Amino acid sequence: MRILHTSDWHIGRTFHGNSTMDALAEVLAALVQQVRDQAVDVVIVAGDVFDSATPAGPAYTLLGDTLAALHDTGARVIVTSGNHDSAARLGFQARLLRDGIHVITDPLHAGTPVTIDDADGPVHFYGIPYLEPAIVRQHWDGVALKTQAQTMAHAMNLVRAGMAEHSGRSVAIAHCFAAGVDATAGLEREVRQGGLDVVPLEVFDGPDYVALGHIHGRQKLSERVRYAGAPLHYSFGEQHKQRGSWLIDLDASGLASAEWLELPVPRRLVTLTGTLDEILSAENVAAHADDWVCAVYSDALPQAEPMRRLKERFPHCAMVQHAPAGSTGDQVEHSYAARLKTAVTDTERIEAFLVHVRAGQGPTERESELIREVLDERVIAEALV
Incomplete structure (x- = not known):
């Protein structure tokens, strides 16, 4: 079976106030042609399909056109939601899509595979949508889910339980910040709150291949665990990172090969x-x-x-x-004003304040846990309003 692993399309994102819609449409059209030329059987989109939980109309149009074009190649498509997506909106759209396009947004389906057969038998695809601990812990009583690491570990346990029930090869799809990656400063922080949200590599043991999303540059954490990165450059911090996707081949025994397919860069x-x-x-x-x-x-x-x-x-x-x-870059980077300017989450703002008032000393591990618990309680309270 031939699989194309892509992620982080971020449809609707702007680049310093400039629309990226036309450039992304060009790149996704090239991706569709690669799927056709390489006779790809399954296309994986590992989260962050949209850049916003409330995308504008043209973003839906581009997604619909791209999914339809991929379907017309004969490939099956499996999409999971990321931290930028609204799982509810993306999941609602899934019911309107044609057969052969699977959109996975429900965390309770993590252990239920999408099964696709080839000449060597079934391949089971386990899609794990982005899991915010404060939101999803209600689904699993009695399980400690305070961090991304704990939540992803629980989801992967569900995947391995599903693998035990479904013989054959398996592929897991997830959206998170895994240990050992090289992140883009100022871009990939929403799933990485201090050190609490880093997911250890061993959490992904089991499947023949693990397709990850969230990091915007390609990363090979092991032969079987990889990030594809974003198909378009979304910041100057990414300018030296290649754009493309992983072409994965599975044979009867599992992972056979992984090849990088470059995508065009509309404007350097x-x-x-x-x-x-x-x-x-x-x-x-x-x-x-x-x-x-x-x-x-x-x-x-x-x-x-x-x-x-x-x-x-x-x-x-x-x-x-x-x-x-x-x-000195150190003076600029470590000024309180600079930290606040680049901070996106409340956690980062609190950490910036502590570093400022403590002369460079950030929160301790225990303080980070307490900060996260307090902020999680606020997220839950807001979700119930």
């Missing part, structure tokens, strides 16, 4: 450094006029209207930063 990303005049040089303009540009200029004093001047030469300049020569 580049970070230019130097004085503003150096960045605006004719050489840079000739090389990067069509690229997304992040300009980091090192003049001693802030320059007048730097973005306007940059856009005159680089129409797709998306970001400008002033970093005077002699300033």
Whole structure:
């Protein structure tokens, strides 16, 4: 059986205020062609289909068009929800889709496989939607589910129980932050609260292949546990990371091979450094006029209207930063204002405050647990309103 492992489409995401819809449509069309050319049997989308829990109409249109195109290749499609998705909305849409497209959003179905047969027998696909401990612990009484690690371990126990009942090869699909990955700073933090939400690699023991989502760059944690990453660059921190998906072959005994298939990059990303005049040089303009540009200029004093001047030469300049020569990245990175600016979750804001008032010392392990418990109680209270 031939499987294409992709994830983190983030349909509807913007890039520094610019729509990515057309670029993503181009990339997903290339992915569909790869499925056709490689005679793929099953396409996996491991979470974060949308970028928002309330996607706009065009996002639904792009998803529907892409799923229909994948179905027309003859491939089966299995989609799970991620932390950016609304499981309820994605799950509702599942009932409207055609046969052969499976959307898994219910945590109670973690141990129930989607079974697809090939010449060597059945392959059982176990989809695990994103599991927020504070929300899903109500489904499993008597099980300690305070962290992502505990919750994912419980879900994988359900998967292994399902494997015991269904003989044959197996594939697990999950969306989480696994131990050993190289994350993109400022992007992949919603599932990683301190060290509590890191899932140990051994949690994924058992299946022939584990298709993970959440990390935006490709990662091979082991031969059988991998991240595919996002199909499009969504930040300058990702500019050097390849875009693509994993082509997985299963034979009669299990995992036979894994090959990386690159996807096109509609517009390259580049970070230019130097004085503003150096960045605006004719050489840079000739090389990067069509690229997304992040300009980091090192003049001693802030320059007048730097973005306007940059856009005159680089129409797709998306970001400008002033970093005077002699300033240290450590000073910028560790300032309280910088931490608050990049913090997305309440946990990160609390951690930034503690680091600030304690001269660099963050919360202890016990304090992190207490912070998480208090915030979880608030999430539950809000969910019940």
